[in-house]
Amino acid sequence: MIKPRPEMIAETRAKLVAAARHAFGTVGYAQSSMDDFTATAGLTRGALYHHFGDKKGLLQAVIQQIDAEMTARLNRVSAGAATRWQGFVDECATYIEMALEPEIQRIMFRDGPAVLGDISQWPTTSGCIVALKKSLGQLKQDGMIIDIDEEVTARMINGASSNAALWVANSDNPEETSKRAVQGFRTLLEGLRSKQV
Amino acid sequence: MIKPRPEMIAETRAKLVAAARHAFGTVGYAQSSMDDFTATAGLTRGALYHHFGDKKGLLQAVIQQIDAEMTARLNRVSAGAATRWQGFVDECATYIEMALEPEIQRIMFRDGPAVLGDISQWPTTSGCIVALKKSLGQLKQDGMIIDIDEEVTARMINGASSNAALWVANSDNPEETSKRAVQGFRTLLEGLRSKQV
């Protein structure tokens, strides 16, 4: 019944990440007291410093977890679409939808960049950016889209969607505004398609 | 020789804003000690709390100042272009260039949103967004661009350029990367033009 040692450690780390994720996602990184959320995990800051070095280290771990979830979700969406182009569009729409979730928005698009800097500087390169780049590369190979710089375009799509989401989430009428945003996004993406009549 | 009272006050406020702007722009908002940068302005936190309420209030004042400068710069650029479309493209390119400046990037695109939330929630609505919207509206009236949602598009351009700039600024070779970014941006904007043969 007694769990093996490595499992206990993993559980401790998971509990800390979960507690921090909740705190960061609700009240924000700077407003989250380490004493508080470690206590809710049944631990103290001692465990935190031991496993993650400092508050920023824990934020990185949280981000890594969320990013993995988001990447998996994006891959599922693009894989389930009829055409590659449709898959890409769906992927972008999903990206906006995800950016609407308060936890993702706060951690991935606001506090994350503010505390850790640009994504490319993060230890764990963002899987979402990679996923977008991959989709763009395939579309280019297939001749579905014009000749673009995948890296640049992926970055801009990332920025555009996160910003659009921020705007939607803070609007008076999120549902309706969301439709406007997604529609505007589709229009923007249409401009990337090949002019095949 | 003795300056009138209101002028003294304005000077005090200006000194605080300037000192905070420098501190925020170099070491970042969270890392800036109020005691430190008020001291470099020859004042104390007492003056800060009196005029700006708290640290966030001072950040708002700093942002307002920078935003005014950026808006003026954007307006100059678009006014000096040959055509409206060219003016708009130049405006966007200028936006990316501005986002490359460390002070603007840090304050306007990283710490600002992280501390104050979405721009639309800021007390002083961002003049830059308004400028972009205005340009888009005129282009639409002129029939130069397809039918788009100006608000959404302005937001996405804002997000795309700020993110692209963040990427450029942290790349190994900023000059070359900047060219790639601007070029990619132009390509994206081309997609908005009317299909007038």
Place this chain on the structure above:
DNA sequence: CCACTTACATACGTGGCGTATGCCACAAGG
């Protein structure tokens, strides 16, 4: 000239962070 406000400085309390240290469980070696 006096009451009152304004524009700041000073003083204090609190809370959060980082580090140093301590304790306990477990694992390895004799």
Place this chain on the structure above:
DNA sequence: CCTTGTGGCATACGCCACGTATGTAAGTGG
């Protein structure tokens, strides 16, 4: 077994930064 580490985590301490409460001098209106 006993002993000697070592890793996992808690406790204790000091520091720094923020916010507020209070003080004070200069200005302002009646």
